[in-house]
Amino acid sequence: MTEQLRPDGSLRHLLTLETLSRAQLERLLERSQSFVRPLGARPPMSQALAGRTIANLFTEPSTRTRVSFELAAKRLGAQVVNLEVQLSSRAKGESMLDTVYTLQSLHVDALVIRDAEAGVPGLVAAHLAPHVSVLSGGEAHVSHPTQGLLDALTVYQRKQRFAGLAVAIVGDIRHSRVARSAWHALSKLGVADIRLAAPPTLLPVEDEFAGCTRHARLATALKDADAVMVLRLQRERMTDADLPDGERYFAAWGLTRERLALARPDAIVMHPQPMNRGIEIASDVADGPQSVIRDQVSNGIAVRMAVLQEVLTSRGDAA
Amino acid sequence: MTEQLRPDGSLRHLLTLETLSRAQLERLLERSQSFVRPLGARPPMSQALAGRTIANLFTEPSTRTRVSFELAAKRLGAQVVNLEVQLSSRAKGESMLDTVYTLQSLHVDALVIRDAEAGVPGLVAAHLAPHVSVLSGGEAHVSHPTQGLLDALTVYQRKQRFAGLAVAIVGDIRHSRVARSAWHALSKLGVADIRLAAPPTLLPVEDEFAGCTRHARLATALKDADAVMVLRLQRERMTDADLPDGERYFAAWGLTRERLALARPDAIVMHPQPMNRGIEIASDVADGPQSVIRDQVSNGIAVRMAVLQEVLTSRGDAA
Amino acid sequence: MTEQLRPDGSLRHLLTLETLSRAQLERLLERSQSFVRPLGARPPMSQALAGRTIANLFTEPSTRTRVSFELAAKRLGAQVVNLEVQLSSRAKGESMLDTVYTLQSLHVDALVIRDAEAGVPGLVAAHLAPHVSVLSGGEAHVSHPTQGLLDALTVYQRKQRFAGLAVAIVGDIRHSRVARSAWHALSKLGVADIRLAAPPTLLPVEDEFAGCTRHARLATALKDADAVMVLRLQRERMTDADLPDGERYFAAWGLTRERLALARPDAIVMHPQPMNRGIEIASDVADGPQSVIRDQVSNGIAVRMAVLQEVLTSRGDAA
Numbered sequence: 001m002t003e004q005l006r007p008d009g010s011l012r013h014l015l016t017l018e019t020l021s022r023a024q025l026e027r028l029l030e031r032s033q034s035f036v037r038p039l040g041a042r043p044p045m046s047q048a049l050a051g052r053t054i055a056n057l058f059t060e061p062s063t064r065t066r067v068s069f070e071l072a073a074k075r076l077g078a079q080v081v082n083l084e085v086q087l088s089s090r091a092k093g094e095s096m097l098d099t100v101y102t103l104q105s106l107h108v109d110a111l112v113i114r115d116a117e118a119g120v121p122g123l124v125a126a127h128l129a130p131h132v133s134v135l136s137g138g139e140a141h142v143s144h145p146t147q148g149l150l151d152a153l154t155v156y157q158r159k160q161r162f163a164g165l166a167v168a169i170v171g172d173i174r175h176s177r178v179a180r181s182a183w184h185a186l187s188k189l190g191v192a193d194i195r196l197a198a199p200p201t202l203l204p205v206e207d208e209f210a211g212c213t214r215h216a217r218l219a220t221a222l223k224d225a226d227a228v229m230v231l232r233l234q235r236e237r238m239t240d241a242d243l244p245d246g247e248r249y250f251a252a253w254g255l256t257r258e259r260l261a262l263a264r265p266d267a268i269v270m271h272p273q274p275m276n277r278g279i280e281i282a283s284d285v286a287d288g289p290q291s292v293i294r295d296q297v298s299n300g301i302a303v304r305m306a307v308l309q310e311v312l313t314s315r316g317d318a319a
Numbered sequence: 320m321t322e323q324l325r326p327d328g329s330l331r332h333l334l335t336l337e338t339l340s341r342a343q344l345e346r347l348l349e350r351s352q353s354f355v356r357p358l359g360a361r362p363p364m365s366q367a368l369a370g371r372t373i374a375n376l377f378t379e380p381s382t383r384t385r386v387s388f389e390l391a392a393k394r395l396g397a398q399v400v401n402l403e404v405q406l407s408s409r410a411k412g413e414s415m416l417d418t419v420y421t422l423q424s425l426h427v428d429a430l431v432i433r434d435a436e437a438g439v440p441g442l443v444a445a446h447l448a449p450h451v452s453v454l455s456g457g458e459a460h461v462s463h464p465t466q467g468l469l470d471a472l473t474v475y476q477r478k479q480r481f482a483g484l485a486v487a488i489v490g491d492i493r494h495s496r497v498a499r500s501a502w503h504a505l506s507k508l509g510v511a512d513i514r515l516a517a518p519p520t521l522l523p524v525e526d527e528f529a530g531c532t533r534h535a536r537l538a539t540a541l542k543d544a545d546a547v548m549v550l551r552l553q554r555e556r557m558t559d560a561d562l563p564d565g566e567r568y569f570a571a572w573g574l575t576r577e578r579l580a581l582a583r584p585d586a587i588v589m590h591p592q593p594m595n596r597g598i599e600i601a602s603d604v605a606d607g608p609q610s611v612i613r614d615q616v617s618n619g620i621a622v623r624m625a626v627l628q629e630v631l632t633s634r635g636d637a638a
Numbered sequence: 639m640t641e642q643l644r645p646d647g648s649l650r651h652l653l654t655l656e657t658l659s660r661a662q663l664e665r666l667l668e669r670s671q672s673f674v675r676p677l678g679a680r681p682p683m684s685q686a687l688a689g690r691t692i693a694n695l696f697t698e699p700s701t702r703t704r705v706s707f708e709l710a711a712k713r714l715g716a717q718v719v720n721l722e723v724q725l726s727s728r729a730k731g732e733s734m735l736d737t738v739y740t741l742q743s744l745h746v747d748a749l750v751i752r753d754a755e756a757g758v759p760g761l762v763a764a765h766l767a768p769h770v771s772v773l774s775g776g777e778a779h780v781s782h783p784t785q786g787l788l789d790a791l792t793v794y795q796r797k798q799r800f801a802g803l804a805v806a807i808v809g810d811i812r813h814s815r816v817a818r819s820a821w822h823a824l825s826k827l828g829v830a831d832i833r834l835a836a837p838p839t840l841l842p843v844e845d846e847f848a849g850c851t852r853h854a855r856l857a858t859a860l861k862d863a864d865a866v867m868v869l870r871l872q873r874e875r876m877t878d879a880d881l882p883d884g885e886r887y888f889a890a891w892g893l894t895r896e897r898l899a900l901a902r903p904d905a906i907v908m909h910p911q912p913m914n915r916g917i918e919i920a921s922d923v924a925d926g927p928q929s930v931i932r933d934q935v936s937n938g939i940a941v942r943m944a945v946l947q948e949v950l951t952s953r954g955d956a957a
Contacts, residue, residue, distance in 0.1 A: 040450045043426035045370050051683050053709060064421050067400050071372060071425055074398050079712050081705050098913060102702050105935035106709055107681035131678045275417060297424035359769045362745035364689050383740050386719050390691060390744055393717050594736060616743035 002122040006130075010314040013125045013134045014307050016143040017184035025189055028306055029153050035302035036157075039294075043301070047077035048309055052109045056082045058137065059116060064273065064297070065137050065146075069112045072304035078312075081108075100124050104132050109312055114138045133311040141175045141234075146307060147272055148181025150299040152189055154292050155227050157299070158268050162190035168221040168263070169194065171231035171253060171280050172202045173209075178272045179231060183209055197221030199253065218253055222262040229270045230255050230281045246279045256282045260290065268292045321441040325449075329633040332444045332453045333626050335462040336503035344508055347625055348472050354621035355476075358613075362620070366396035367628055371428045375401045376419075377456065378435060383592065383616070384456050384465075388431045391623035397631075400427075419443050423451050428631055433457045452630040460494045460553075465626060466591055467500025469618040471508055473611050474546050476618070477587050481509040487540040487582070488513065490550035490572060490599050491521045492528075497591045498550060502528055516540030518572065537572055541581040548589045549574050549600045565598045575601045579609065587611045640760040644768075648952040651763045651772045652945050654781040655822035663827055666944055667791050673940035674795075677932075681709075681939070686947055687716035690747045694720045695738075696775065697754060702911065702935070703775050703784075707750045710942035716950075719746075738762050742770050747950055752776045771949040779813045779872075784945060785910055786819025788937040790827055792930050793865050795937070796906050800828035806859040806901070807832065809869035809891060809918050810840045811847075816910045817869060821847055835859030837891065856891055860900040867908045868893050868919045884917045894920045898928065906930045 004013045004020070017025065035044050054073040058066045066082065073080045085099060103111060111128075113121045114137035125134035138144045152162075159165055167186055173179045173196050186194060196203060197215040215221035222228060233249065260269065269281075269291045277283045286293060323332045323339070336344065354363050373392040377385045385401065392399045404418060422430060430447075432440045433456035444453035457463045471481075478484055486505055492498045492515050505513060515522060516534040534540035541547060552568065579588065588600075588610045596602045605612060642651045642658070655663065673682050692711040696704045704720065711718045723737060741749060749766075751759045752775035759781075763772035776782045790800075797803055805824055811817045811834050821832060834841060835853040853859035860866060871887065898907065907919075907929045915921045924931060 037426065039424070039426075039448060041426075042370055043372075051680055053681070055705075064418075067374075067402065067422075068425060070400055071398070079709070081708055083705065095912065095915070098911060099702075101932055102911065102935050103705075105677070105932045106706060106939050107675070107677075107679075107936075129677060273417060273421065274414065277414070294420055294424045297421050298426075301425050356745065358743065358745075358767060360745075361689055362691075383737075386693075386721065386741075387744060389719055390717070592736060592740065593733065596733070613739055613743045616740050617745075620744050 002125045006315060008315070011310050012130075012315075013121075014145050014311065015121050015125060015134065015136045015139070017145045017148045017181050017188070018143070020188070022188050022190075025149070025152070025185060028149055028303070028310060029156065031306035031310060032149065032153050032299065032303045033157075035305045036299065039298070043075055044305070045075050049073065049076040049078035049312055052078040052312055053107060054078050054080050054110050054112065054308065055103050055108045056080065056112045056137070057085050058082070058112075058114045059084070059086050063114065065114065065300075066112075068297075068301045069135075069137060069304050072301050072308055075301075076305055076309060078109075078308070096120070096124070097127050100128060104128055109133065110135060110308065112137045116140055118142045135307060135311065138177055141177050142180065144177040144181045146300065146303050147178050148185040149303045149307070150296055151178075151182045151229065151270060151272075152185040153299045153303060154270060154296050155186070155191075155268070157295065158292060159226060162186065163192070165191050165226040166193040166195065166224060167191055167227045167229065168197055168215075168225040169212075169229045169231065170197045170218065170221065170255065172234050173198050173231065174202050174204050175234040176231050179204075179229070180209075182229060183212065187211060195221040195225070197253075218255075218259055219262055222259055225263040225267050227268045227270060228255060228260065228263055232272065232274065233276055233280055246276070250279050250282075254278070254280060254282060255285050257285055257288070260285055266290075270296060272296070321444045325634060327634070330629050331449075331634075333464050333630065334440050334444060334453065334455045334458070336464045336467045336500050336507070337462075339507070341507050341509075344468070344471070344504060347468055347622070347629060348475065350625035350629060351468065351472050351618065351622045352476075354624045355618065358617070362394055363624070364394050368392065368395040368397035368631055371397040371631055372426060373397050373399050373429050373431065373627065374422050374427045375399065375431045375456070376404050377401070377431075377433045378403070378405050382433065384433065384619075385431075387616075387620045388454075388456060388623050391620050391627055394620075395624055395627060397428075397627070415439070415443070416446050419447060423447055428452065429454060429627065431456045435459055437461045454626060454630065457496055460496050461499065463496040463500045465619065465622050466497050467504040468622045468626070469615055470497075470501045470548065470589060470591075471504040472618045472622060473589060473615050474505070474510075474587070476614065477611060478545060481505065482511070484510050484545040485512040485514065485543060486510055486546045486548065487516055487534075487544040488531075488548045488550065489516045489537060489540065489574065491553050492517050492550065493521050493523050494553040495550050498523075498548070499528075501548060502531065506530055514540040514544070516572075537574075537578055538581055541578055544582040544586055546587045546589060547574060547579065547582055551591065551593065552595055552599055565595070569598050569601075573597070573599060573601060574604050576604055576607070579604055585609075589615060591615070640763045644953060646953070649948050650768075650953075651759075652783050652949065653759050653763060653772065653774045653777070655783045655786045655819050655826070656781070658826070660826050660828075663787070663790070663823060666787055666941070666948060667794065669944035669948060670787065670791050670937065670941045671795075673943045674937065677936070681713055682943070683713050685715035687711065687714040687950055690716040690950055691745060692716050692718050692748050692750065692946065693741050693746045694718065694750045694775070695723050696720070696750075696752045697722070697724050701752065703752065703938075704750075706935075706939045707773075707775060707942050710939050710946055713939075714943055714946060716747075716946070734758070734762070735765050738766060742766055747771065748773060748946065750775045754778055756780045773945060773949065776815055779815050780818065782815040782819045784938065784941050785816050786823040787941045787945070788934055789816075789820045789867065789908060789910075790823040791937045791941060792908060792934050793824070793829075793906070795933065796930060797864060800824065801830070803829050803864040804831040804833065804862060805829055805865045805867065806835055806853075806863040807850075807867045807869065808835045808856065808859060808893065810872050811836050811869060812840050812842050813872040814869050817842075817867070818847075820867060821850065825849055833859040833863070835891075856893075856897055857900055860897055863901040863905055865906045865908060866893060866898065866901055870910065870912065871914055871918055884914070888917050888920075892916070892918060892920060893923050895923055895926070898923055904928075908934060910934070
């Protein structure tokens with residue numbers, strides 16, 4: 001696994017939350033919170049990253065995450081270039097590495113990489129010169145670290161604690177990088193009661209998600225939960241045999257108002273988007289008073305500003 | 320219909336010119352004119368929109384209008400993100416609204432939307448928080464308000480008045496958002512003599528374009544006209560049966576030098592581009608001394624700067 | 639051929655290196671070198687082109703050259719718009735010209751054009767108003783002037799001279815704009831011994847590349863060479879009959895360590911990228927101690943900064 005820290009202990013890459021310490025996560029959340037502004041207020045702007053260049057390498061041109069990273073970088077004064085590239089480790093990874101070496105030679109300071117193939121961000125990170133950082137913008141089913149941070153930040157904003165919380169993660173956990181990064185973050189930050197609820201084919205294999213409980217029915221997972229994280233059905237990652245029918249899935253696993261009533265009255269509802277409304281979540285829940293789904297988006301740009309500033313300016317100032 | 324004005328009377332959205340008052344149109348044209356510079360001079364630059372974020376949502380990546388809005392925003396100091404998205408009101412508009420709520424949560428101040436489906440910009444505008452503006456970049460066959468403003472500005476620059484002018488609109492009026500917005504602007508500004516000239520299948524239905532005269536022959540429409548607006552044959556909007564053959568269309572409806580001679584000697588020739596040269600307009604007319612087609616492009620960016628500045632900075636300063 | 643210089647002798651367009659004088663090339667190289675920074679250092683940044691607008695017109699969205707031009711412009715303070723357009727001289731070039739006239743009317747100062755059709759950059763340049771510049775970003779098989787400059791700069795950095803050098807150009811020379819621009823630059827700058835080595839179908843026709851020697855075997859071309867420029871097999875430009883099989887090509891023409899040993903011990907290895915590793919070049923040579931391939935990339939952005947600054951600010955200051 002690629003080392004994420006510099007020899008001085010500062011954060012160089014962000015590929016996964018799994019190996020970060022609780023103190024590092026707390027530091028990133030604190031910095032993220034400083035970039036949060038209420039809806040309608042001006043977003044924070046600075047020149048902290050003036051003269052720096054960020055390259056967004058996404059396989060699709062128009063994801064929300066790309067826009068979030070792009071605006072985060074621009075609001076810190078950095079220059080941004082977007083590349084729509086299909087990285088791939090085939091052919092011994094050589095042509096992929098040629099592409100990233102080119103960006104390095106163009107004096108790019110950080111590469112944000114979203115890729116459908118596991119291992120690509122780490123492979124890139126392992127080959128770049130020491131002054132270049134890699135931020136994962138979502139890696140296959142493996143990891144989505146900025147999403148995990150924004151989920152943790154969203155929980156903390158509403159609960160002001162992690163200890164003692166019960167969090168239910170519902171849906172297609174097996175194929176979800178979002179679930180994995182949320183689990184990494186929340187468990188490290190002190191959430192002891194994480195519940196995984198999904199039909200058998202969508203639950204992760206047994207040796208994953210250590211410390212979480214597994215639920216074959218939604219009701220037991222939701223019981224007195226403080227937060228419910230609903231996942232998107234990742235149809236594109238499923239073989240046909242696994243693919244649940246939308247209507248039948250909603251009947252058994254969709255988060256409705258009735259089911260949400262099983263959770264604590266102040267439970268929050270989260271979703272990483274894009275939502276399949278009427279499949280994994282009812283529209284009135286998605287738009288209801290317990291939904292913090294739009295907060296997650298706002299927190300996402302705050303987290304990305306914090307991470308960019310951390311990796312590009314923290315060198316040498318860590319203990 | 321979505322309200323375009325804030326409670327204080329200032330302009331929040333620009334979806335259509337139809338409901339704007341003459342005073343509002345004149346104010347926008349005056350502000351637009353202040354951004355006009357001659358070819359070869361430096362364009363105006365300011366930081367009036369520093370700290371603001373504009374998102375361009377276009378279904379195709381490379382339209383002239385997208386570039387015009389993008390440069391208008393950047394020259395006022397705003398940050399711009401481009402998204403290539405296919406908005407659609409299907410599925411009760413929910414997934415479309417999730418996309419725009421995401422942009423709102425990212426602290427985007429204005430969305431420029433071009434969409435092939437009528438009603439989309441208004442639907443979006445009706446759902447966003449009060450501090451977010453929507454500017455139409457062209458809505459189906461319905462409306463193209465910045466085009467209507469630039470057309471009016473182009474006429475005014477050359478004629479220094481609207482009253483007493485005769486304007487001929489020629490070609491595929493039925494499918495044209497350009498014609499509708501020009502009609503809204505020019506009639507409200509005082510052009511009483513607006514002539515629609517097209518083959519029967521391309522004329523609008525009878526209850527549209529109130530106050531305009533209809534011409535089944537080009538000659539009567541051009542007679543002593545002060546301005547001739549030639550429209551693009553919108554082949555992509557036509558069913559096969561409607562589709563005129565290019566050569567035959569040119570023979571009957573193409574604007575040639577001979578036909579242009581029927582208009583006033585100082586008549587101006589306009590076209591919204593892209594042109595089908597040799598179909599709706601002869602090349603020597605498009606490039607001739609009476610053509611103001613390139614002025615329209617320059618006026619377009621001036622209009623978009625004016626509109627962006629108006630919606631993003633006028634709050635509270637209107638009477 | 640379109641004139642590249644203004645009446646005062648300053649550089650207005652950069653379409654080809656063929657007609658530039660040695661003094662002009664040296665001036666551009668000198669300016670380029672001033673923008674070179676070592677890997678890991680901050681790239682040079684200025685506001686020399688503040689208020690200027692550069693449009694990148696590339697037929698594909700994500701080429702390295704587009705990113706290089708985009709960052710070059712941004713680091714000089716210019717605004718950049720990217721357009722993905724398929725220019726074409728069909729239909730008498732009229733619709734292509736309408737597109738570029740539109741950009742001119744939007745107060746764009748320079749157009750960077752990459753096109754697969756020979757003659758397009760020159761045709762555009764010949765029609766624009768005098769204050770607008772065209773920079774070729776690669777024109778069919780004809781010309782790639784910024785690549786030729788970066789190749790010359792790379793050679794000079796390592797050899798500190800041009801006179802007396804032997805340069806071998808190896809591979810698909812017939813279809814290569816890179817080879818043509820390198821030949822233009824290097825021969826004008828004083829490299830007398832330029833060797834072309836390729837299988838017969840990939841050698842240029844006889845009346846091209848005056849002054850170069852032709853080699854039917856790699857060994858004779860490499861003998862005591864100071865620099866070896868390996869070209870990409872341009873499979874997309876070849877008809878099937880011409881297309882060499884990759885493995886057989888590598889066996890006969892691939893640059894291996896053994897073959898490179900025929901050149902001088904301090905010979906440098908160059909490649910314009912993207913590389914077909916294992917076809918025209920062995921991976922251990924591409925990544926080996928004699929390779930300057932990544933330097934070429936860094937030099938590319940320096941050259942593009944120099945050229946942009948030259949064409950946009952040199953007016954009137956040339957003798």
